[in-house]
Amino acid sequence: MGALIVAEGNGEGLPCGSIPEKICASDPVVYQLVRVEGDGRLVPATDDELMEVEHLLEDDKRKFLLTEAKEHSAQCPSDEGFPSNMSDLEGPEGPLESENLEVDPPTSDAMNEEERLRLKCEAVRHSPDYMVVDGQSSDNPKTSKIGVDKVQSESTSIRTATHPICLSGQDLVQSGCAEPCSDPANETVSGRSSVSELYSNKPDFSLLKGEVCLDSLTIRELQEVFRATFGRQTNVKDKLWLKRRIAMGLTNSCHVPTSSFVIKENMIVPNKVKEAPCRVQRNVCRTGFLTTDQVTSSASDRYEHSSKRHPNQTKDQKALSGKRPGKPLLEYDTNENHQTEQYAAKRIRKPTKRYIEELSEVDLMDCNDRLISSVKSPGHGEPSPKSQIKVDRDIIAQGNLVTRKDSLGGSGIRIPYVSRVRRSRPRKNFFDLMNFVSMVGDKRELKTSNSEEERDKEHVDHAGDNSDANADISQAMETGHKRKHHRAWTLCEVLKLVEGVARYGAGRWSEIRRVSFASHSYRTSVDLKDKWRNLLRASFAQEPSDKGARNLRKPTSMPIPTPILLRVRELAEMHSPAGIEFRSGKFSGHDRKFVQEKEPGFL
DNA sequence: ATTAGGG
């Protein structure tokens, strides 16, 4: 793997392993954390890498932790440069903020949130972490906005620190930053408004230009489009709903196909084989550094030229916001709608077509980038210091990018998706990385599993084939690292599960897990539940004919002995009708007996 | 954190 370096955002690479000294100073340039591939190519650092770096940062906040550039940290002026710079930055921000507070005093919660954010920004500025936004596009208003947008997460501070840097510099995005930052209007009563909302006041109408492929947008993006379309914000997270809504709005029609489509010039056009989108995609491939927003903007740029230069845009924003003192009112007015919308969305949440969408994304090789934002109500949440970042399954491709979804512990913060491009399947380049990551993750599991496998064998030597299966898996993991989290259920486990259900009843999965699966750390209560569901299905399905001890189904997965299935059904029938009181006592005994007489051969 | 369900 290459070294991690900080490269100047504007695309000019830096010598490998070098850190521009100016980065330590108050240089406004935006940086991007990148990795140098073996062939010299610069690839945006993956989340994992960022995490790693970040981690290092925590260890020594005063130093740059670039893997191979540590020596340079000594030269870093650490604090010196920052404070002054900060105060400069603070100028526009502070006053505005207080000003706004007067105008529309946010709730104490809101204030805290704001304060917290502000502090965070400062912290970011203090620490040497710099962060990153796709420099290349730093002059793109949208990108800038995004970068700023996401200044919330601590865990991603590394990447978002740009915010402050941006302010002082390069583009006047700052006005865009500072202003929204201070706008309490968006502070919804629920306190749910994410920081990002603080930063973006104006709908990005450019989103509506040209072809609009709602299918390829993420919820957040859809919400943006929604805003651009209807002029108000929405918290609805139901993609379908958003898409339909937007489509209807844009086309002025209620006839919106359920299949994928593209909206072009207010007309719905069946989404053929992704013509336009693909072009954009290719573009992305080529540059490799385009961010999601860039993609959309580049697409829209084909149709429009304006709205591209930030200075204007920011001005517009100001003017706009000025002209729209009613924003808060508007918010208020539509508040009701929001609620109903949300309500509706929740009720209809049925179609979680995410998978379908994702699949089609891949299949059609369309161009989607997904920015994932998980917005959870903050609760009282102090964002947990350590963010849990989860490496999503297949990600990446064409040499850049990376893992996509991260959720900050209860921080309800959106993660920057700058330079995140999600595409087809993993490429070899990343394969190693991914494997590495997954291997590390699985290590523990493997270990325990192995030892467990042994245990299982001892306890249940009858289940020979199962053990074998597991062994195979373990082996596969060790060697071929093929499947992910797939562990075949051993007969032993199934029995434990059944017994557990018999004892505690279906539904007490955490209990069952604690008691019967204490050693099987890899079986979560959800797994138990799922397995039980499958068992039920199997037990009822196979009931008719087929008396064989094995299901004809797939010889692949371990066939479940009929007796067990029978018992499963017993339990199921027992628990479903009126079954609160049973468990332990006689029934348990009964079951046991039942089983014993029927499956001595297996146990 | 757990549970229930859909995918």
Add this chain to the structure above:
DNA sequence: CCCTAAT
């Protein structure tokens, strides 16, 4: 198995 909503 994964994901999410709801508790």
